Amino acid sequence: MDNFxxxxxxxxxxxxxxxxxxxxxxxxxxxxxxxxxxxILSLLFAGLAQAWNILGGYCGQISLGHAxxxxxxxxxxxxxxxxxxxxxxxxxxxxxxxxxxxxxxxGWPCFRLSGHYYAIATVVVGExxxxxxxxxxxxxxxxxxxIPIARxxxxxxxxxxxxxxxxxxxxxxxxxxxxxxxxxxxxxxxYAWRAVKDDVVAARSLGVNIFSSKMAxxxxxxxxxxxxxxxxxxxxxxxxxxxxxxGHFSILIALPAVLGGVGTLWGPILGAALLxxxxxxxxxxxxxxxxxxxxxxxxxxxxxxxxxxxQGVVSLFRRRAHGPA
Amino acid sequence: xxxxxxxxxxxxxGGVAANVDISFVVEPGEILGLIGPNGxxxxxxxxxxxxxxxxxxxxxxxxxxxxSGLGPVACAGRGIAxxxxxxxxxxxxxxxxxxxxxxxSRTASAGAAMKAAEETLEFxxxxxxxxxxxxxxxxxxxxxxxxxxxxxxQPRLLLLDEMLxxxxxxxxxxxxxxxxxxxxxxxxxxxxxxxxxxxxxxxSRAVVLNLGRVLTIGxxxxxxxxxxxxxxxxxxxxxxx
Numbered sequence: 001m002d003n004f005x006x007x008x009x010x011x012x013x014x015x016x017x018x019x020x021x022x023x024x025x026x027x028x029x030x031x032x033x034x035x036x037x038x039x040i041l042s043l044l045f046a047g048l049a050q051a052w053n054i055l056g057g058y059c060g061q062i063s064l065g066h067a068x069x070x071x072x073x074x075x076x077x078x079x080x081x082x083x084x085x086x087x088x089x090x091x092x093x094x095x096x097x098x099x100x101x102x103x104x105x106x107g108w109p110c111f112r113l114s115g116h117y118y119a120i121a122t123v124v125v126g127e128x129x130x131x132x133x134x135x136x137x138x139x140x141x142x143x144x145x146x147i148p149i150a151r152x153x154x155x156x157x158x159x160x161x162x163x164x165x166x167x168x169x170x171x172x173x174x175x176x177x178x179x180x181x182x183x184x185x186x187x188x189x190x191y192a193w194r195a196v197k198d199d200v201v202a203a204r205s206l207g208v209n210i211f212s213s214k215m216a217x218x219x220x221x222x223x224x225x226x227x228x229x230x231x232x233x234x235x236x237x238x239x240x241x242x243x244x245x246x247g248h249f250s251i252l253i254a255l256p257a258v259l260g261g262v263g264t265l266w267g268p269i270l271g272a273a274l275l276x277x278x279x280x281x282x283x284x285x286x287x288x289x290x291x292x293x294x295x296x297x298x299x300x301x302x303x304x305x306x307x308x309x310x311q312g313v314v315s316l317f318r319r320r321a322h323g324p325a
Numbered sequence: 326x327x328x329x330x331x332x333x334x335x336x337x338x339g340g341v342a343a344n345v346d347i348s349f350v351v352e353p354g355e356i357l358g359l360i361g362p363n364g365x366x367x368x369x370x371x372x373x374x375x376x377x378x379x380x381x382x383x384x385x386x387x388x389x390x391x392x393s394g395l396g397p398v399a400c401a402g403r404g405i406a407x408x409x410x411x412x413x414x415x416x417x418x419x420x421x422x423x424x425x426x427x428x429x430s431r432t433a434s435a436g437a438a439m440k441a442a443e444e445t446l447e448f449x450x451x452x453x454x455x456x457x458x459x460x461x462x463x464x465x466x467x468x469x470x471x472x473x474x475x476x477x478x479q480p481r482l483l484l485l486d487e488m489l490x491x492x493x494x495x496x497x498x499x500x501x502x503x504x505x506x507x508x509x510x511x512x513x514x515x516x517x518x519x520x521x522x523x524x525x526x527x528x529s530r531a532v533v534l535n536l537g538r539v540l541t542i543g544x545x546x547x548x549x550x551x552x553x554x555x556x557x558x559x560x561x562x563x564x565x566x
Contacts, residue, residue, distance in 0.1 A: 003439070005435075005439070186435055187435065188429040188433055188435065188438070191418075191422060191425050191426045191429055191438075192426065192429065194415065194417060194418055194422070195415050195418070195426045197417070198414075198415035198416055198417055198418065199413045199414070199415055201377070201409070201413060202409065202413035202414070202415065202474075203415075203426065204396075204397040204398050204401075205375060205377070205397050205401060205406070205407050205409075205475075206401055206406075206426050206427045206430060206474060206475075206477075206478055207398055207401035207402055207427075207429075207430035207478060208398070208426065208429075208430075209398050263417070
């Protein structure tokens, strides 16, 4: 099967490998902690947006409740470590399982709703989860949970003050989500999901099972989001519902994909590379109350992209698809 | 043995009877016309055969096995494919990818699906448009795309819902040739049309529906002379003539 699609996919893999090598090596020469922090967060949200894109982009099920899977991932890995001494290097896989399971549980009733109603339902479910964790004493309630500081080790995924290992960990997460998306693009799911997104009635007339297609996308998306949550918890060392489960996380997970290009392979990474540095810079330069200002900047950016490049920033790099083939 | 058997199918939507006690059989290898004036219940019956709606009463058998009530996914799996009266294309996907969605119902391999889709596009005369996005196609091309997508599921029975309606005479002729070519591949075809002069020369038999009931079943020559059919289409005054 040596055709234009195979060639394009091979090309994508080569570009990704090149970027990966660059992203492993380049930060070794960066000593500035703030810069490293921005890179870590950008990679994290690139991975999260890639995970969101599997459900929201490919399958067209807009979720505004991914903070729930993210937060549950952080809690699972942290609590397993605190209460059961399970090292986070294992706990993060439990976090992924729980994230995927949670997405399935949300999907079971909510995928019976179509279009905007699914999006609205995910907002509500996300808020319910946030309130539950806020009032649940076993998981620390509003006080949150500290991850006990251990001797730096790969098993505990603790590296003390050294940021570089965290960066490489988050990079591995980002690369894994990209690779998952790439594999999906070569599978029948990729076609079924986009058919579901474009026209449900036509899709099922061709033998595409709508419900299980959505559930499969949700499970993969939720699992990677839970994994990202676990890694984030390790990195910040302390979690509470506000820092891992608040509603704005759901938006922050979806935005890079929307900004970069919904349903595209490179959109989430591109969107995160633009959005997260801008967010971090604006909140550090525009003062302690800059939270509102950086949200205004997002808003402006989204409006500009929506007006000028509704397909996302990634479409700037694409050869014009509508010229003579 | 009949490929498809419809036994006493009735379906009402909120008190409006769309189909009342409909029965007929479809023989393998034939092109059957399903005709009748607007509102006769043609599309409703189509949706029942395709599994999109479940009849209130009666049953539909494909090769002797009940398919009514199984839903569209199972019907597609058993070999019933369809097109839609109002064209439904996957607009964000290319023409080739649209057809691949159908092909994936018979294979899990992307390479095999692509090969099958390419062959089907070639058969339907859409190969030059394979790399285009579906929304870029002209209306007659979109109808061809629907046929190609349905054929890619390797059906035994193909349901064409007003595939020739709204086309210019030349386009309609090309459509007719495509339907014949499909039949020559051994695929049984049921066509819904309300324009009689297009469909009658093409079909081996026609089922005429009126007000949700079977008015008559016969070969095209009988149909056009049947006073009931003339009355249904033109009114009482013409039936006497």
